[in-house]
Amino acid sequence: MLTSTNSLFYIAFLGQIFLLSYYFPKKILGRMKYVMDTYPPSQYPRLYPKPIEYYRRGQLGFKYATRFIVVLGFVILYAIIFLVDHSTFADDGYISEAWPAAYGIIQFLPLMVLEFSEFGQYKMMRKANVATTRTADLRRRGLFDVVSPVLVVLAVSLIVGAILLDLYVHQFTIEWGHDTVERAITLTLTNSLLAGLGAWLLYGKKLNPHQGPGDRNKQISTNLHSFLYVSMAMSVFFMTQAVDDIYNLDFLDATLMTLYFQVIAFLSLGHGLREQKLEDIDFEVYKDGAGDEKGQLA
Amino acid sequence: MQITIDIDHPEPLFAQLIEQIKQAVQSGKLSPGDPLPSIRQLAKDLEMNNKTVAKAYHLLERDSVVQTKGYRGTFVHADAKANSTIDLNAWVTNKLSESIAEFRESGVTDSEIRIAFGNVINERSTKGVR
Numbered sequence: 441m442l443t444s445t446n447s448l449f450y451i452a453f454l455g456q457i458f459l460l461s462y463y464f465p466k467k468i469l470g471r472m473k474y475v476m477d478t479y480p481p482s483q484y485p486r487l488y489p490k491p492i493e494y495y496r497r498g499q500l501g502f503k504y505a506t507r508f509i510v511v512l513g514f515v516i517l518y519a520i521i522f523l524v525d526h527s528t529f530a531d532d533g534y535i536s537e538a539w540p541a542a543y544g545i546i547q548f549l550p551l552m553v554l555e556f557s558e559f560g561q562y563k564m565m566r567k568a569n570v571a572t573t574r575t576a577d578l579r580r581r582g583l584f585d586v587v588s589p590v591l592v593v594l595a596v597s598l599i600v601g602a603i604l605l606d607l608y609v610h611q612f613t614i615e616w617g618h619d620t621v622e623r624a625i626t627l628t629l630t631n632s633l634l635a636g637l638g639a640w641l642l643y644g645k646k647l648n649p650h651q652g653p654g655d656r657n658k659q660i661s662t663n664l665h666s667f668l669y670v671s672m673a674m675s676v677f678f679m680t681q682a683v684d685d686i687y688n689l690d691f692l693d694a695t696l697m698t699l700y701f702q703v704i705a706f707l708s709l710g711h712g713l714r715e716q717k718l719e720d721i722d723f724e725v726y727k728d729g730a731g732d733e734k735g736q737l738a
Numbered sequence: 739m740q741i742t743i744d745i746d747h748p749e750p751l752f753a754q755l756i757e758q759i760k761q762a763v764q765s766g767k768l769s770p771g772d773p774l775p776s777i778r779q780l781a782k783d784l785e786m787n788n789k790t791v792a793k794a795y796h797l798l799e800r801d802s803v804v805q806t807k808g809y810r811g812t813f814v815h816a817d818a819k820a821n822s823t824i825d826l827n828a829w830v831t832n833k834l835s836e837s838i839a840e841f842r843e844s845g846v847t848d849s850e851i852r853i854a855f856g857n858v859i860n861e862r863s864t865k866g867v868r
Contacts, residue, residue, distance in 0.1 A: 572744050572746040572747075573744050573745075574742070574743045574744075574745065574783075574784040574785050574786070575740050575741070575742045575743075575784075576740060576780055576783035576784045578739050578740065578741055578759070578762060578767075578768065578774065578775065579775065580773040580774065580775050580776065580779070643779065643782070644782065645782055646782065646785070652740070653740045653783075
């Protein structure tokens with residue numbers, strides 16, 4: 441069915457397919473290739489605790505998984521346009537937001553696998569690390585040393601604002617199972633998870649045994665900024681859900697959901713890729729014997 | 739600014755830490771009032787026990803190289819540069835050498851010096867005298 445609202449969704453959904461399963465994966469694959477070509481195992485052995493073929497296989501697996509998800513996206517779009525009867529599939533008769541949400545979760549899967557494999561890579565690096573030297577920064581690493589207090593206050597205000605707006609719109613109805621309560625719980629739990637991850641990055645164990653303090657601080661700062669931006673985007677999305685309930689904008693639900701996934705990807709993946717440029721990372725630490733001298737002050 | 743510790747070095751870890759923080763102060767890489775990482779942060783980053791870092795900080799505080807300001811954390815002391823040049827280990831060794839030389843001149847044997855030294859240390863530890 442081609443109405444203007446549906447057309448808007450189709451265009452937005454095409455954007456979701458492109459951004460999450462083609463554009464960002466292509467950038468990530470480009471970075472993988474650049475690292476393997478520019479910093480080969482012969483010169484940077486500490487970067488590769490496993491043979492290079494292992495990483496090439498992982499690279500290929502990621503490439504095929506994302507390509508498959510692109511095809512899946514087009515199949516879903518075809519089904520939404522030509523096969524699904526939306527009047528029976530959703531209560532309100534509009535395209536259900538479950539389509540972009542479920543597809544978005546599938547799109548994030550290979551990216552999450554990649555993220556988890558990074559932890560595995562660090563674990564192997566720690567296991568293979570025979571260096572007896574340990575390096576640390578003599579600067580304090582507090583939350584406000586890496587992110588602006590204004591940003592933190594803004595993110596927290598938006599969380600509180602989103603919950604209060606939702607409660608206000610629904611006449612402060614606090615009942616178990618009610619949308620408002622579910623949204624408040626979801627927002628609180630997701631933000632608690634982000635806060636926990638942030639604290640773990642700031643005060644937790646050093647994952648990459650070779651990473652210099654400068655690169656580590658940059659990585660922590662980039663990740664914390666991403667978390668804050670994602671939190672803010674989530675609060676704004678939840679506010680739109682509350683507004684949606686006042687003005688009965690159900691016809692926009694699916695479009696908002698697909699845009700939400702794109703904004704989240706842009707603020708998390710996009711921000712990370714933009715801020716952590718490969719040419720700024722110190723790869724010399726992955727050479728044999730790098731930084732093994734005791735008592736260095738740098 | 740960063741420090742590097744060697745876990746296989748014969749010098750104890752806390753001593754390496756003290757030495758490098760003092761070096762950083764002397765070279766001007768750390769200035770009076772600069773905040774230092776928390777014990778937990780430094781211990782995690784250097785894969786050390788918290789107690790080792792706490793011991794180093796405690797000794798640096800004793801030497802007035804650093805200053806702990808309650809929950810606000812640890813900072814470089816205002817007189818850190820001057821105090822970093824004083825080596826208490828060298829001072830103790832020097833004082834003991836002088837005393838031992840004096841005892842030997844008076845005819846006291848090394849064995850008697852060891853016993854007396856041990857007794858004094860034990861007696862003061864038991865009474866809790868510093």
